Amino acid sequence: MRIRRLAIANRGEVAVRIMRACQELGIETVLLHSEADVSTRAYRMADKRICIGPAPTAESYLNIEANVRGALAGGAEAIHPGFGFLSENADFAEAVEKAGMKFVGPPPSATRQLGDKVRCKQLAQKIGLPLVPGYQGEDQNIDTLIKAAEEIGYPVIVKAAAGGGGRGMKVLKSSDEARELIESAQREGQSAFGSPKVFLEKYLDRAKHIEFQIFGDATGRVMHLFDRECSVQRRHQKIIEEAISPSITPDLRRQMGEAACAIAEAAGYRGAGTVEFLVQDGKFYLLEVNTRLQVEHPVTEMVMNVDLVKAQILTAEGQAVFSNYDLKVPKGHAIECRIYAEDPYLGGVPSTGLLGTVSWPEGPGRRFEYGFEAGDEITPFYDPMIAKVIVWDETRPRAIQKMKRVLADSIVFGVRTNIPYLMEILSHPEFVQGEMTTRFIERHFANPLRAVSMDDWEKKACEKILRATPRSMSVSASSVGEASHANPFGHAWKGGST
Amino acid sequence: MKHEFEIDGKRVNAEAEWIGGTLWIHMNGRSFTYENENDAKKKKRGASGTAGDLVSMMPGKITKILRNVGESVERGAAILVMEAMKMEYTMKSEGPGMITAVNCKAGDQVTAGKVLVQIKPAGEGQIE
Numbered sequence: 001m002r003i004r005r006l007a008i009a010n011r012g013e014v015a016v017r018i019m020r021a022c023q024e025l026g027i028e029t030v031l032l033h034s035e036a037d038v039s040t041r042a043y044r045m046a047d048k049r050i051c052i053g054p055a056p057t058a059e060s061y062l063n064i065e066a067n068v069r070g071a072l073a074g075g076a077e078a079i080h081p082g083f084g085f086l087s088e089n090a091d092f093a094e095a096v097e098k099a100g101m102k103f104v105g106p107p108p109s110a111t112r113q114l115g116d117k118v119r120c121k122q123l124a125q126k127i128g129l130p131l132v133p134g135y136q137g138e139d140q141n142i143d144t145l146i147k148a149a150e151e152i153g154y155p156v157i158v159k160a161a162a163g164g165g166g167r168g169m170k171v172l173k174s175s176d177e178a179r180e181l182i183e184s185a186q187r188e189g190q191s192a193f194g195s196p197k198v199f200l201e202k203y204l205d206r207a208k209h210i211e212f213q214i215f216g217d218a219t220g221r222v223m224h225l226f227d228r229e230c231s232v233q234r235r236h237q238k239i240i241e242e243a244i245s246p247s248i249t250p251d252l253r254r255q256m257g258e259a260a261c262a263i264a265e266a267a268g269y270r271g272a273g274t275v276e277f278l279v280q281d282g283k284f285y286l287l288e289v290n291t292r293l294q295v296e297h298p299v300t301e302m303v304m305n306v307d308l309v310k311a312q313i314l315t316a317e318g319q320a321v322f323s324n325y326d327l328k329v330p331k332g333h334a335i336e337c338r339i340y341a342e343d344p345y346l347g348g349v350p351s352t353g354l355l356g357t358v359s360w361p362e363g364p365g366r367r368f369e370y371g372f373e374a375g376d377e378i379t380p381f382y383d384p385m386i387a388k389v390i391v392w393d394e395t396r397p398r399a400i401q402k403m404k405r406v407l408a409d410s411i412v413f414g415v416r417t418n419i420p421y422l423m424e425i426l427s428h429p430e431f432v433q434g435e436m437t438t439r440f441i442e443r444h445f446a447n448p449l450r451a452v453s454m455d456d457w458e459k460k461a462c463e464k465i466l467r468a469t470p471r472s473m474s475v476s477a478s479s480v481g482e483a484s485h486a487n488p489f490g491h492a493w494k495g496g497s498t
Numbered sequence: 499m500k501h502e503f504e505i506d507g508k509r510v511n512a513e514a515e516w517i518g519g520t521l522w523i524h525m526n527g528r529s530f531t532y533e534n535e536n537d538a539k540k541k542k543r544g545a546s547g548t549a550g551d552l553v554s555m556m557p558g559k560i561t562k563i564l565r566n567v568g569e570s571v572e573r574g575a576a577i578l579v580m581e582a583m584k585m586e587y588t589m590k591s592e593g594p595g596m597i598t599a600v601n602c603k604a605g606d607q608v609t610a611g612k613v614l615v616q617i618k619p620a621g622e623g624q625i626e
Contacts, residue, residue: 057584167584184579187561188586235585349555350583352610356517380557384583408527414517420528458525461510462532465501466521469514 003027003078003102003317007050007071008042009092010082011061012371013387014293015042018080021309030074032067034060039376050074055381061085062194064092068099078102078316080309084383087292088115088162104316106216106271106291113267114289117161118199120263124286127266129259132278132285134201140186146178148200155203158182160189160196167192169236171203204285206437207278209233210245211287212260213300215311216270218318224257225304226330228296229434232425234348234441239418240425241296242335243303246396246434248279256284263289271315272297272308278438295338295388298367302334302392333396335403337422339370339387339412341378344421347448350384353377356413365392366406378415386417396434400426421449550617552589558582560606560614570596570620577615580608594620 006022007030008015019029019042031046036055043049050070053060060066062085071079079096081087081104090108097103105111114120118136125131135148149156149172158181160168168188170181186196213225229245230238248256260275263286274294276287297308304327311321342348354377360368370387372378378386391406393399404426407419428444430436454462501512512525521532562579565571571591578589599616602608 180576184586184588187579188581191561191581192584237585346555349587350558352557354517356515356522357513359513380582382583410529411513411524412529413515413522413524417529423527452528452530457505457508460505461512461525462523463534464503464505464510465512465514465523465525466532466534468501469499469516469521471516 001317003313005030005047005074005076006078006080006104006313007032007067007074007076007101008046008080008082009061009067009071009086010080010084011037011040011042011382012385013369014082014295014371015040016045016371017369018082018309019045021307021313025310025313027313030071030076032070032074034381036379036381041371041373041376048074055379057085057381058194064089064095067092068095068101071096071101072099076101078104078313080104080313081292083292083295088290090115102316104271104312106269106273110264110267110269111291114263114269114273115162115291117159117163117288118197120289121286123266124263127262129263129286130284132201132204132287134199136199140197142179142182145182145198145200146175149178149182150175152200152202155205157201157203158185158198159201160185160193161199162193162195162197163189168198204278204280205439207280207285208245208247208436209238209276209287209438210248210256210279210284211274211276211294212257213294213297213308214260214264214269214273214275215308215322216264216268216273216315217321218270218315219320220268220270222261222264222269223322223327224260225300225306225308225327227253227256228294228299230296231436231438232431232440233438234445238296238338239340239441240335240337240422240431241299242333242396242399243299244330244333249282252279252282252284259284259286272312295385296336298369298388298390299334299336302367302390303330303332305331332392332394333399334390334392335396335399336388336390337403337407337426338385338418339389339410339422340384340418341386341415342384342418343416344418344449345416345451348418348421350380351378351416352380353415355415357411358413359411360387360389361406361409363406365402367391386412386415397432400432420452421445424449550592550595550619551613552577552591552615552617554580554608554610554612554614556582557607557609558587560602560604560608561586562604563600563602563615565597565615567597567600570594571617577617578602580614589614591617596620 005028008018009032022029028047030048032052052066052070086092090111093103093108156172158170168185170185172178190196208231212227216222227245228243230241232240272293274290277284314321341351343351367390391402393402514523523532558580561581573593575591576588595617598618602614
């Protein structure tokens with residue numbers, strides 16, 4: 001059945017991404033947004049907008065009832081949850097279906113089976129997939145957890161059972177810090193996902209993070225679209241992702257691909273999903289399954305020449321997607337850099353504020369996914385990722401070279417970004433050689449970047465620019481206030497800014 | 499606005515814009531803020547907070563306060579936990595000292611630059 005109008009229960013760049021797919025398919029869009037998100041690109045692009053609540057996520061983007069009510073009020077026939085927020089919440093999928101709409105994602109039963117990390121591991125065990133040793137018990141008493149950590153042997157990693165995206169995850173190096181860090185993970189789990197449940201795993205200290213994009217089509221067939229490597233992570237938050245991994249053998253790739261399809265099939269999976277593995281010393285271990293579209297899906301799209309978001313929507317409509325030919329051979333190499341609003345010279349503290357000029361250098365094999373433009377405000381309420389830069393080239397060295405040039409030519413005024421940090425990573429010999437592990441950042445980039453000092457020539461240039469740039473073009477302190485949340489006209493000034 | 503000129507025979511290709519009293523420049527492959535050295539000195543003199551104090555570096559919510567007024571703390575001791583952009587940050591004491599004031603409580607939403615906890619560095623103002 002064809003979807004005529006689709007609601008988006010998300011924000012930022014992914015909301016824009018979904019809208020683009022809808023526009024191409026001739027589907028009208030309804031943006032379900034919080035009060036804080038009226039000055040955003042997605043808000044301006046949507047055909048219809050429904051405010052579902054105030055800025056705090058618990059009262060808007062994580063509120064199942066408000067999202068369902070908003071979608072119905074907007075006349076939507078389906079809901080796309082994007083990633084994060086309610087995307088892996090089976091109760092939400094059920095509520096959407098109960099209200100007579102289609103949920104663009106896997107059936108709730110598959111989300112329950114695979115999304116709960118503990119149940120997922122039980123299924124993996126049943127079908128014989130390799131797992132990292134750990135504790136997945138129901139007993140969540142802090143003393144039980146500490147004892148289990150000691151039995152596994154430090155270092156141990158604690159994770160929120162309902163989690164993802166690095167929230168509610170900590171590495172325990174010794175018994176001294178076990179209590180403090182487990183409790184912190186429980187609080188983060190409660191605040192980000194509504195559940196304090198955690199589990200423990202042996203921490204592999206030189207592993208690579210390699211994941212497989214899987215897709216279950218409307219006929220029940222599950223296939224994989226090859227792998228991505230996401231070893232460059234900070235606090236378990238991915239920073240740079242690429243497709244395909246530069247570091248696994250064809251044989252290991254085949255085994256991992258088969259394992260990824262096997263677990264998805266066993267759970268009756270449909271739509272886009274990701275099976276994450278850790279690879280160390282030529283062996284792979286199942287990490288978790290993400291029952292949703294992934295932030296880094298564009299790198300797969302670029303090497304496989306597919307549109308995963310469109311495929312998700314078509315699958316929800318019951319239509320066929322991908323020919324066998326599409327899925328055979330990845331082509332070239334793609335890299336994604338996540339642009340975070342943070343200060344790399346202060347150890348990555350979030351940077352918020354009003355965006356001035358934002359300019360992305362378009363060109364062949366370059367793709368920019370962003371949710372905010374000049375005049376929009378980056379607020380402290382949500383994830384600090386403001387954009388993604390994706391490049392494609394024939395080989396990995398060429399793609400790295402291209403990414404460096406693209407980042408150097410990207411302009412973001414108004415908030416600090418991690419671009420200088422990304423530039424350093426892209427030049428690091430371990431990254432260049434493709435040998436990075438999940439501890440790459442911790443080992444080489446633990447400290448804030450050293451501030452760049454200017455030479456006399458640069459100072460002269462800056463002084464001249466300072467004198468030649470009229471302040472009348474400035475965004476004054478009062479318009480910073482005006483551009484904040486509740487005002488839907490906050491972006492109006494941008495006409496005169498560039 | 500765009501700037502194109504030459505200094506000492508070298509070409510400058512830059513973009514610049516004032517945002518709320520701060521000049522942003524993109525030049526030689528990076529975006530940064532620029533402040534005249536004299537202006538920077540003036541600003542520094544007016545800055546608040548003294549050595550040892552914990553100042554919020556970002557807007558966020560205080561999740562938990564771990565130590566009380568009057569307690570002596572070691573260097574690196576966890577003092578409070580705050581949450582910003584969905585991540586937890588533990589703020590630690592920069593050196594040994596004594597907590598003289600706690601200016602926030604769990605649940606507070608705080609702005610960047612607020613002095614959250616005042617810590618008197620050890621050895622300062624003590625009678626020998």
